[in-house]
Amino acid sequence: MNTPLERAGAVLTIDLDAIAANYRLLREKAEGAECAAVVKANAYGLGAAAVARRLIVEGCTTFFVAHLGEAIDLRAALGEGPDIFVLNGTPPGTARDFLAARAIPVVNSLAELAEWRALAAESGAVMPAALQVDSGMSRLGMAPEEAALLAEDPSLIAGIDVRLVMSHLACADEPGHSANMAQVSEFERLRRILPEARASLANSSGVFLGKAFRHDLVRPGAALYGINPVPGKRNPMRPVVSLKARVVQLREVPQGAGIGYGHALHADAPMRLATLSIGYADGWPRGPRAGAFCGDAPLPLAGRVSMDSIVVDATGLSDDVLWQGAFVDMICANQTVDDVAAASGTIGYEILCSLGRRFHRIYLGDRSVAGDQTP
Numbered sequence: 001m002n003t004p005l006e007r008a009g010a011v012l013t014i015d016l017d018a019i020a021a022n023y024r025l026l027r028e029k030a031e032g033a034e035c036a037a038v039v040k041a042n043a044y045g046l047g048a049a050a051v052a053r054r055l056i057v058e059g060c061t062t063f064f065v066a067h068l069g070e071a072i073d074l075r076a077a078l079g080e081g082p083d084i085f086v087l088n089g090t091p092p093g094t095a096r097d098f099l100a101a102r103a104i105p106v107v108n109s110l111a112e113l114a115e116w117r118a119l120a121a122e123s124g125a126v127m128p129a130a131l132q133v134d135s136g137m138s139r140l141g142m143a144p145e146e147a148a149l150l151a152e153d154p155s156l157i158a159g160i161d162v163r164l165v166m167s168h169l170a171c172a173d174e175p176g177h178s179a180n181m182a183q184v185s186e187f188e189r190l191r192r193i194l195p196e197a198r199a200s201l202a203n204s205s206g207v208f209l210g211k212a213f214r215h216d217l218v219r220p221g222a223a224l225y226g227i228n229p230v231p232g233k234r235n236p237m238r239p240v241v242s243l244k245a246r247v248v249q250l251r252e253v254p255q256g257a258g259i260g261y262g263h264a265l266h267a268d269a270p271m272r273l274a275t276l277s278i279g280y281a282d283g284w285p286r287g288p289r290a291g292a293f294c295g296d297a298p299l300p301l302a303g304r305v306s307m308d309s310i311v312v313d314a315t316g317l318s319d320d321v322l323w324q325g326a327f328v329d330m331i332c333a334n335q336t337v338d339d340v341a342a343a344s345g346t347i348g349y350e351i352l353c354s355l356g357r358r359f360h361r362i363y364l365g366d367r368s369v370a371g372d373q374t375p
């Protein structure tokens, strides 16, 4: 039998030590605020259980996911210790599953709060919850009018242990955007409804916006995974993922040859082409101009991205540099996740989240169970 690595068309390497280093940097930047970790969407595609276990070693005790299902899986992986918050609230009738998983809902409306309160009354226990207020993003959280009702009527939170009052920034990656200060002021106003509760506003980029944004707890996701939280400036985070794809075929084509679907490219001179085992079914963006690298030599994309393969221009690279079965670099120092995103008209977040159900995955720096490489 071949090993999974020998069979692999592409290999995604996830450096948990780099995630740990990024966590330590964010915690330092948080200057005394607690640093939680957002591991929704399977830790942006990188493996929520492996990431969270590694961050627990660094002292992280608070995690955020988006869905109850994610919280249930994460609780099973992590055991009883850490807090797990669920950002997308409580679908009707799910309160008991929340309790069973000891997941803490982020309550986004008074209606949701009522359901949670009823459960508290019924069970006679105090129910932990986070309250989200909308400070100006218009996506999730109680509207200011709902918050005002809450301020007038404390019975609305009877039986509820408000563990966090939170809100989310719409424009944190644009430090000069006037919405940032407007959101801080609005959040300060709304959080006064529950002055005793801990407060949280900042995502990754928010951590870098200054002290006014950090409150009691910060919620970075993307920066943990190496995405630049300060676009336009040098990325302070360590790169976390590298991606290699295998050369499945090499060919020489004459001038005028049509390449790939739609003949979107014709060779304007004789070319050497390499077909790589990665395509849009693996999450490699179809719209892009991102190619590959062989060492420091760029291999520009030739024609369209197919479902399972792409063709790159390897003209000038001989068989001893690039051979059938060799791996070339798709995400590496020469072409970061943010570079691939920029070449594809999207953001690094989307690239990471999309990558690879078919890739062979290698985790570096797993400090949990010896030999355990489960994602």
Ligand SMILES: *Cc1c(COP(=O)(O)O)cnc(C)c1O
Pocket (backbone or CB within 6 Å): 038, 040, 087, 167, 168, 202, 203, 204, 205, 219, 220, 221, 222, 223
């Ligand atoms: C996704 C998310 C985060 C993390 O955002 P990043 O930009 O990835 O750091 C924090 N808070 C909320 C409410 C989110 O939805």
